[in-house]
Amino acid sequence: MSLLVVGSVAFDSVSTPCGSVEKALGGSAIYFSVAASFFTRVNLVGVVGDDFPRRHVDFLREKGINVKGLERQSGKTFFWKGRYGEDMNTASTLATRLNVFEKFCPVLPDEYRDSEYVFLANIDPVLQMKVLEQVRKPSLVAADTMNLWIKIRRPALKRVIKKIDILVINDGEAKQLAGESNLVKAAKKILKLGVKTLIVKRGEYGSMMFSGSSVFFAPAYPLENVVDTTGAGDTFAGGMMGFLAKTGDASRANICRAVLAGAVMSSFDVEDFSIDGMRMLRMCEIKERLRKMKGLVDYA
Amino acid sequence: MSLLVVGSVAFDSVSTPCGSVEKALGGSAIYFSVAASFFTRVNLVGVVGDDFPRRHVDFLREKGINVKGLERQSGKTFFWKGRYGEDMNTASTLATRLNVFEKFCPVLPDEYRDSEYVFLANIDPVLQMKVLEQVRKPSLVAADTMNLWIKIRRPALKRVIKKIDILVINDGEAKQLAGESNLVKAAKKILKLGVKTLIVKRGEYGSMMFSGSSVFFAPAYPLENVVDTTGAGDTFAGGMMGFLAKTGDASRANICRAVLAGAVMSSFDVEDFSIDGMRMLRMCEIKERLRKMKGLVDYA
Numbered sequence: 014m015s016l017l018v019v020g021s022v023a024f025d026s027v028s029t030p031c032g033s034v035e036k037a038l039g040g041s042a043i044y045f046s047v048a049a050s051f052f053t054r055v056n057l058v059g060v061v062g063d064d065f066p067r068r069h070v071d072f073l074r075e076k077g078i079n080v081k082g083l084e085r086q087s088g089k090t091f092f093w094k095g096r097y098g099e100d101m102n103t104a105s106t107l108a109t110r111l112n113v114f115e116k117f118c119p120v121l122p123d124e125y126r127d128s129e130y131v132f133l134a135n136i137d138p139v140l141q142m143k144v145l146e147q148v149r150k151p152s153l154v155a156a157d158t159m160n161l162w163i164k165i166r167r168p169a170l171k172r173v174i175k176k177i178d179i180l181v182i183n184d185g186e187a188k189q190l191a192g193e194s195n196l197v198k199a200a201k202k203i204l205k206l207g208v209k210t211l212i213v214k215r216g217e218y219g220s221m222m223f224s225g226s227s228v229f230f231a232p233a234y235p236l237e238n239v240v241d242t243t244g245a246g247d248t249f250a251g252g253m254m255g256f257l258a259k260t261g262d263a264s265r266a267n268i269c270r271a272v273l274a275g276a277v278m279s280s281f282d283v284e285d286f287s288i289d290g291m292r293m294l295r296m297c298e299i300k301e302r303l304r305k306m307k308g309l310v311d312y313a
Numbered sequence: 314m315s316l317l318v319v320g321s322v323a324f325d326s327v328s329t330p331c332g333s334v335e336k337a338l339g340g341s342a343i344y345f346s347v348a349a350s351f352f353t354r355v356n357l358v359g360v361v362g363d364d365f366p367r368r369h370v371d372f373l374r375e376k377g378i379n380v381k382g383l384e385r386q387s388g389k390t391f392f393w394k395g396r397y398g399e400d401m402n403t404a405s406t407l408a409t410r411l412n413v414f415e416k417f418c419p420v421l422p423d424e425y426r427d428s429e430y431v432f433l434a435n436i437d438p439v440l441q442m443k444v445l446e447q448v449r450k451p452s453l454v455a456a457d458t459m460n461l462w463i464k465i466r467r468p469a470l471k472r473v474i475k476k477i478d479i480l481v482i483n484d485g486e487a488k489q490l491a492g493e494s495n496l497v498k499a500a501k502k503i504l505k506l507g508v509k510t511l512i513v514k515r516g517e518y519g520s521m522m523f524s525g526s527s528v529f530f531a532p533a534y535p536l537e538n539v540v541d542t543t544g545a546g547d548t549f550a551g552g553m554m555g556f557l558a559k560t561g562d563a564s565r566a567n568i569c570r571a572v573l574a575g576a577v578m579s580s581f582d583v584e585d586f587s588i589d590g591m592r593m594l595r596m597c598e599i600k601e602r603l604r605k606m607k608g609l610v611d612y613a
Contacts, residue, residue: 099494194399196517197537217496218518221535230609232530235521237497269612309530310610312569 016258020134022059037287041134044244048251050076052259058082062090130258138169155179175207234280252278316558320434322359337587341434344544348551350376353558358382362390386413430558438469455479475507534580552578
């Protein structure tokens with residue numbers, strides 16, 4: 014089934030202990046779309062400047078991503094520069110230039126409005142809501158957010174949370190949103206905001222899914238070489254939502270399987286800079302890691 | 314089967330955001346023994362001063378722990394004072410007085426020498442080796458260590474590691490021991506030192522078991538109220554080794570089950586100060602959490 018994503022499209026300059034890249038393809042909507050494209054057709058909504066090269070658009074098209082909603086504005090593409098230290102869990106931001114992303118007001122092409130699966134990547138919750146209002150009858154909506162919106166857009170964010178099925182945020186964001194340092198308590202409070210399922214990303218420690226009184230725990234795929242963790246969370250969400258859209262089954266058991274697919278996709282992402290870990294990736298490699306992923310918790 | 318443990322017996326003064334205790338029963342051998350006592354008969358080796366109250370010894374006896382190897386020396390019992398902040402993952406040490414533990418030279422009562430399962434808790438690896446030499450024919454030996462011994466007793470520690478079946482250490486210690494910031498690479502290097510199985514404790518993030526080329530991932534039991542994490546690692550080891558000694562099966566699958574038992578025991582430990590979370594604990598509560606623990610990774 015069709016999967017809509019709205020989020021950022023960016024140039025990232027990133028340095029890690031393994032090397033660096035300048036103005037590489039990045040942004041939440043990009044990581045998400047590329048990961049999801051292995052499972053389903055993606056309708057991408059985002060904005061780029063007139064400096065955004067044709068080859069990136071061609072690459073997205075090759076992946077079967079619908080770029081009709083990729084708006085081109087005069088000006089420069091959103092730029093982020095960051096550096097990772099030895100632990101790779103968090104980056105120091107060295108520069109952020111919003112450029113054309115600053116005035117981004119997502120308008121959905123008509124053919125996108127019937128998308129059945131929707132992912133609202135980390136953008137202003139006011140915009141997330143505007144996107145949601147343009148979708149006719151989605152069967153499943155998920156969203157991400159960040160510390161900034163939790164701080165300055167709390168009421169708008171809460172309105173979005175009431176409208177969605179799955180909230181996908183990281184450990185620190187969950188605690189900040191709930192005002193609670195214990196994750197299990199934080200999760201309970203967040204579910205009370207009206208979202209059915211909360212998925213908490215914990216980087217190299219995996220993820221946890223909370224729904225009703227049930228908890229599911231997914232490990233991260235163990236890796237020997239972690240090159241760049243940029244986009245890992247969006248890639249996780251892309252793998253998860255792509256899997257859900259492909260299977261068309263929103264049962265708890267299938268969301269658990271989707272979480273494992275998300276973890277596998279992010280494992281490929283972090284093995285290289287930008288989206289390069291997914292560029293030449295084949296479905297058989299994804300399946301192989303999914304199989305190993307299931308074995309990780311298997312003691313039979 | 315009989316399970317021998319050698320380690321510290323201590324008084325701990327601990328403050329956490331949830332409260333504080335003064336001179337409470339603590340030490341690696343205590344946490345380990347109490348946790349293991351739910352599964353098997355424990356032979357405890359340790360040293361206390363003449364200030365160690367009778368009621369603690371009575372409590373250990375009530376738990377079915379053999380205290381013949383609990384030596385009493387004139388002087389004071391090992392004392393540790395620490396404080397935990399909001400995150401509860403690491404304590405700041407405010408005071409350490411080794412007291413009688415400083416000259417501890419473990420001598421095994423003759424009836425201990427036939428112990429089939431052995432746990433060398435975190436003490437000087439030179440002493441760990443001396444204990445091992447006194448055991449006649451153990452069927453499974455596990456050991457813990459700490460940053461200090463990795464730094465100042467590396468050759469002795471390596472000799473111990475060659476002799477044991479399971480090394481149980483935390484994340485940071487594994488990386489320090491291997492001189493490697495990636496955990497999967499660190500684990501590979503440690504297995505090359507000659508130990509069959511490496512279990513890496515990661516606190517609230519669970520644990521990972523490495524053996525040969527296989528990896529097993531166990532979550533931590535999700536808790537709403539974490540009061541004091543002192544002894545969680547030793548309690549984990551106690552639950553694990555107790556389970557192994559009870560079942561008498563050292564297959565990979567059974568070590569995985571034992572790891573889950575360890576995680577469950579430490580979940581009870583951290584819900585109260587000292588060993589109080591295990592004081593009144595019943596087997597049916599342990600079984601209930603074990604059942605839930607298995608459900609945590611179950612997406613069927």
